[in-house]
Each structure stands twice: as structure tokens, then as C-alpha cells.
Amino acid sequence: MKIVLLGSRGNIANPLSKLLVSKGADVTVITRSQKNVDAIESDGAKAAVGSVDDVEFLTKTFDKATSVFILIPANLFEKNALKTMIAQCNKVCDAVLKAGVKHVVYLSGIGSDIPEVGFHSENELILKNKLAGLDSVYLVRPSDYFANFLRNIDSIKKDGAIYSNTPKEQVESYVHPIDVAEVCSGLLFSPGNDMFKIINVEGDFASGEQVEKLLMDAIHIPVKWVHLSDADASKALVSAGMPEENVMPLLTIFSETYHNGITNFIKNQGSVYGKHKLADYFKKEFAAEYNK
Numbered sequence: 001m002k003i004v005l006l007g008s009r010g011n012i013a014n015p016l017s018k019l020l021v022s023k024g025a026d027v028t029v030i031t032r033s034q035k036n037v038d039a040i041e042s043d044g045a046k047a048a049v050g051s052v053d054d055v056e057f058l059t060k061t062f063d064k065a066t067s068v069f070i071l072i073p074a075n076l077f078e079k080n081a082l083k084t085m086i087a088q089c090n091k092v093c094d095a096v097l098k099a100g101v102k103h104v105v106y107l108s109g110i111g112s113d114i115p116e117v118g119f120h121s122e123n124e125l126i127l128k129n130k131l132a133g134l135d136s137v138y139l140v141r142p143s144d145y146f147a148n149f150l151r152n153i154d155s156i157k158k159d160g161a162i163y164s165n166t167p168k169e170q171v172e173s174y175v176h177p178i179d180v181a182e183v184c185s186g187l188l189f190s191p192g193n194d195m196f197k198i199i200n201v202e203g204d205f206a207s208g209e210q211v212e213k214l215l216m217d218a219i220h221i222p223v224k225w226v227h228l229s230d231a232d233a234s235k236a237l238v239s240a241g242m243p244e245e246n247v248m249p250l251l252t253i254f255s256e257t258y259h260n261g262i263t264n265f266i267k268n269q270g271s272v273y274g275k276h277k278l279a280d281y282f283k284k285e286f287a288a289e290y291n292k
Contacts, residue, residue: 002026002064003188005045006052006092007071009036011147011177012107012184016069017045019185030061052088058095067103067188068096074119076246082119089123093130102135103191105184110141110173110200110253111262117252128196136191142180142201143173143266144253146281149211153290156215161224165233166254168208168225173266175203176281179274200266203274211278218282219290230255 003020007013008031020027021044028046031037040047050057052072062068070092072085096104104127111117112124124139131137152162166172180201187199206214208225215223228236234247242250252258 001066001189002028003067003069004028004030004048004062004065005069005071006030007069007073007107008032009039010071010073011145012181013069013071014043015178016181016184016188018043019181020189021045023185023189025189028061028065030058053091055091055095055098058092059098062095062099062101065099065101067105067191068092068101069184069188070104070106072107072120072123074246076250077242079243079245081243081246082122082249085119086122086126089126090130093126096131096134103188104131104134104136105138105140105187107180107184108139108141110143110266111258112139112141113198113265114258114261117249117258117262119249124196132195134195136194137196138187138191138194139196139198140180140184140187140201141198142177143175143203145180146174146176146203146276146278146285149282149286150289156219156221156223156290160222161226162208162211163226163228163233163236164208164254165228165230165251165256166208167227167256170256170259171205171207172254173202173205173263174278175201175274176276179203179276182274183272198269200269200271201274202266202271203276204278206278214279214282215286217279218287230257 003025005013017027017029028048029040030048037047048061072088074081108120109118112120115121183201212225230251237247
């Protein structure tokens with residue numbers, strides 16, 4: 001069984017590749033950089049070096065693949081990030097059709113049924129329009145990744161604070177990337193016949209207050225969860241160099257405005273739950289990065 005992965009050596013594609021190889025799949029990982037080839041091949045996969053903007057390259061790489069994992073990242077510090085994602089999604093879908101691939105797993109994001117939330121809503125529509133003739137297309141929607149807390153290391157060291165537009169008392173859902181990779185590996189290795197089935201993946205839940213306590217236990221430093229309004233958070237991100245056009249799609253994922261809509265949809269749809277917990281993550285992986 002040939003399975004092709006987009007995502008190179010990222011937080012999802014890296015463990016996903018290892019899981020699929022361990023199951024006996026013939027795995028090919030697409031990467032833009034020749035520098036990643038040795039690491040990909042050391043995990044037992046094949047590396048295909050090329051661009052997701054090159055339909056001919058993608059079609060050739062997808063040839064004879066049973067399943068394809070589609071990951072279209074958002075580079076939030078580049079202009080036209082959303083337009084770039086849409087263009088890449090169209091090209092990947094065209095290559096899937098030309099290569100005759102029958103099964104696709106698309107890594108989406110929470111709240112993508114709400115057009116204003118996040119970056120994947122438009123791409124999900126593209127998949128539904130273009131890939132309706134496949135045997136299966138799964139839309140995997142992880143909640144916020146554990147690993148995203150690493151972005152706060154600088155502000156914790158500088159100010160003893162995490163700045164967020166999520167209110168301190170609001171409980172949010174988080175998931176470890178490995179748990180997402182586990183779900184995707186099963187869908188890719190043993191695809192069913194579900195068309196555009198949404199699979200929410202969650203792992204653990206915490207409010208800002210609980211995160212403060214977890215961090216104290218993990219790094220033994222008091223950390224304040226500082227709630228910013230959407231307007232203040234927007235100003236901070238723009239000052240950090242993020243194009244204004246990318247700010248609001250990012251902030252809406254965590255905004256109090258859309259919180260109930262997202263959580264109610266997930267409750268009605270149901271979720272797959274991972275095994276990893278935030279307390280363990282902070283004590284092991286986060287603390288290790290913080291203390292470097």
C-alpha cells in the first residue's frame with residue numbers, strides 16, 4: 001500500500017510517517033527541502049523533493065497511491081497566506097484527480113464549518129467541489145495543539161505571562177500532535193467509504209487559570225494568563241510583523257465571540273479523544289524546551 005504525505009517533517013507528518021511505516025505501508029513524504037531527505041529516509045519512508053505548487057510533480061508522486069494526506073500550512077507572517085492556501089489546495093486536488101487517488105485525509109482545523117473561523121473553511125469547500133467522486137475524503141479537525149504553548153516561552157521568560165484573547169476562565173480544548181497522527185494513520189491505512197466525514201480530535205481541556213497551575217508544577221515559575229481583547233491582540237500581532245489580513249482569521253479561533261458556536265458544533269458532532277494530557281506535556285516536553 002502506497003501512502004503519500006504532505007507536511008514534510010512537521011509536527012503531524014513526522015510521527016504520522018513513522019506510524020504508517022510501522023504498519024508496513026510504503027510511505028512517501030513530500031518535502032520542499034533536500035535537507036530533510038536523510039531524516040525522512042532514516043524513518044523508513046521515501047522522500048520526494050518538490051513543490052506543492054507543481055501539479056505535474058504532485059501527480060507523478062501520487063501515482064499508484066492508495067491514500068494521500070493533505071496538509072496545507074498557513075504561513076501567517078506572509079502576505080496573501082489565505083490565497084496561497086486556496087491556490088495550493090486547488091493544485092493538490094487537481095493532482096489527486098489526475099493520479100487517480102481514491103482516498104484522501106485532509107488536516108483541517110476546529111470551527112471550519114464557520115466561514116469566519118480559521119483558515120480551512122474555503123479549502124474544505126474546494127475538496128467538496130473537486131473530490132466528490134473519490135471513495136473517501138476525511139476532514140480531520142484537531143483542537144489547539146499542545147505544542148503551540150511553546151510560542152509563549154519568550155513572553156514567560158520576559159514577563160512571566162501568557163498573552164491571549166481567550167478569557168482566563170474559558171475552558172479550551174487541546175490535543176497532542178501524536179494523537180492527531182494516530183487518528184490520521186488509521187484513516188490512511190484502512191480507509192473506509194465516508195465522504196467528507198468530519199472527525200474532531202481532542203485530548204485535554206483547561207482554562208487559563210488551570211494552565212497557570214500546570215506551568216507552576218512543570219517549570220516552578222509563576223505564570224500569569226493575561227486576557228487581551230481582540231483589538232489589543234490584533235495590535236500586538238501586527239506589531240510583531242503579522243500582516244493584518246492574517247490576524248483576524250487567527251484570532252477568531254480563540255475569540256470569545258465564536259467560542260460557543262465552535263464548542264457546540266463539536267459536542268453535537270462528537271470527537272475522538274487522544275491519550276496525552278497537558279500535565280505530562282508541560283512537565284516533560286515543554287519544560288525541556290523552556291530550560292534549553
